[in-house]
Amino acid sequence: MNAFVRYLGSNKNIVGAAAALAGLAVTVPTGIAGPLWPVVVGGLYGIGALLTPREKVHLTIEGNAQAQAEELQKDLRDLKYNIGKKRSRLPAVAAALLDEILLSLDEILDRAAQLASSPEQLFVVGRMIRDYIPTSLESYLNLPTRYATSHRGPAGKTPQEDLIEQLQLLRSEVGKVAEAVYAGDAQALRNQGRFLQEKFGSSALDL
Numbered sequence: 001m002n003a004f005v006r007y008l009g010s011n012k013n014i015v016g017a018a019a020a021l022a023g024l025a026v027t028v029p030t031g032i033a034g035p036l037w038p039v040v041v042g043g044l045y046g047i048g049a050l051l052t053p054r055e056k057v058h059l060t061i062e063g064n065a066q067a068q069a070e071e072l073q074k075d076l077r078d079l080k081y082n083i084g085k086k087r088s089r090l091p092a093v094a095a096a097l098l099d100e101i102l103l104s105l106d107e108i109l110d111r112a113a114q115l116a117s118s119p120e121q122l123f124v125v126g127r128m129i130r131d132y133i134p135t136s137l138e139s140y141l142n143l144p145t146r147y148a149t150s151h152r153g154p155a156g157k158t159p160q161e162d163l164i165e166q167l168q169l170l171r172s173e174v175g176k177v178a179e180a181v182y183a184g185d186a187q188a189l190r191n192q193g194r195f196l197q198e199k200f201g202s203s204a205l206d207l
Contacts, residue, residue, distance in 0.1 A: 012049040019048030069112035097167040104174045114181045136166045
């Protein structure tokens, strides 16, 4: 039943029906096909339906990237709220890096249309919000402050230094995503600049 309903709205049915109606309008009033007019009309329908290309299959759901971006925006708000409750325990350098990362993520998620063209970037943003950032922060905040700031591991770094290094890496990665997302807007801006230059570059209005 569902297949039949889908066929009724398909291009094949629409084109076939249009051909059949055109044949009906010609054969019945004029009698040109005589008693065979139903055969002619049916044949025209079949020809129209057969010659109409099959509709392309689209497995990608329109608006899916937008929906994912909205979910990530909610997760990011929750993450920022949870971070806010423990922010005083973060070293100043880490807090500043975190602010930069969160702001960049906010700006990126405002551009769901650009993210739709690159699922890989959307995946990275999702992993940052749902895994990388909270995991780094939880690992640090679950340690006593004295231990986190003074104990040195096998690599000679304190947990605080490890946290800062991880946040620097995340800032670098989110910067790469942002550059890729903004690339389309930047190109559009350059194109507009060239258009304005060509249109008004030699204008008498130039100062």
